Amino acid sequence: MPRASLDKRPAEIAAMFDEVAARYDRTNDVLSLGLDRRWRREVVKALDVRRGQRVLDLAAGTGSSGEPFADAGVQTVPCDFSLGMLKVGKRRRGDLGFVAGDATRLPFEDDAFDAVTISFGLRNVADVPAALAEMRRVTVPGGRLLVCEFSHPVWAPWRAFYAGVWLRVVPAMARAVSSSPDSYVYLAESIQAWPDQRALARLVADAGWTGVEVRNLTGGIVALHRAVNG
Numbered sequence: 001m002p003r004a005s006l007d008k009r010p011a012e013i014a015a016m017f018d019e020v021a022a023r024y025d026r027t028n029d030v031l032s033l034g035l036d037r038r039w040r041r042e043v044v045k046a047l048d049v050r051r052g053q054r055v056l057d058l059a060a061g062t063g064s065s066g067e068p069f070a071d072a073g074v075q076t077v078p079c080d081f082s083l084g085m086l087k088v089g090k091r092r093r094g095d096l097g098f099v100a101g102d103a104t105r106l107p108f109e110d111d112a113f114d115a116v117t118i119s120f121g122l123r124n125v126a127d128v129p130a131a132l133a134e135m136r137r138v139t140v141p142g143g144r145l146l147v148c149e150f151s152h153p154v155w156a157p158w159r160a161f162y163a164g165v166w167l168r169v170v171p172a173m174a175r176a177v178s179s180s181p182d183s184y185v186y187l188a189e190s191i192q193a194w195p196d197q198r199a200l201a202r203l204v205a206d207a208g209w210t211g212v213e214v215r216n217l218t219g220g221i222v223a224l225h226r227a228v229n230g
């Protein structure tokens, strides 16, 4: 069973997602207790793009993060480097124009999008500053960035429960529903090793994005980082 290490070597990460692709969406629903659907609605509200605008959904996986935009009439381009995830995505949502591409070397021209979003993807990218810079390159001046990612609960007892109990339970639950339970050990480890809200805001600003705003969802289990290009 492939299980990426925290070095996040691109080939290992892509292989791990290829392996989980078949049951990815179902596993997500189970492990998040259905909260993923609420988080996705908040992403659409926070990015606030209009019908007809063009949005890049990076690290799009099977398309679940991009489809609420497409359903709202936004021109959505889902891009990912796991061919397994893209294959499942094409079967699920053949109407979305999936593109294969690496977040650190995007196959798009400068200023190609009105906005860019990445949900539960940035944590898996080996070179986060390079990905944030690439996202800025392909976004028009004044366009928005929305990063939706697991983060660190802000209230200490909630944080203690989440890290001490929930993240230990997740790999056990994954054993029942996922096609690759070991990948969910990586999930729990990578969440704990990921920068907190403030540190990620700094990384976003260091890549040249401005006006960085942070909003916690579910007490900080997930954080939305929003910023503007310019």
Ligand SMILES: C[S@@+](CC[C@H](N)C(=O)[O-])C[C@H]1O[C@@H](n2cnc3c(N)ncnc32)[C@H](O)[C@@H]1O
Residues within 6 Å of the ligand: 010, 013, 014, 017, 058, 059, 060, 061, 062, 063, 064, 065, 079, 080, 081, 082, 085, 101, 102, 103, 104, 118, 119, 120, 121, 124, 125, 126
């Ligand atoms: C947890 S999934 C998230 C999928 C989707 N955005 C969602 O919200 O369900 C993470 C995705 O990031 C993709 N990914 C990781 N590193 C990447 C990179 N450097 N370039 C493109 N995609 C990447 C993986 O292939 C995987 O499909």
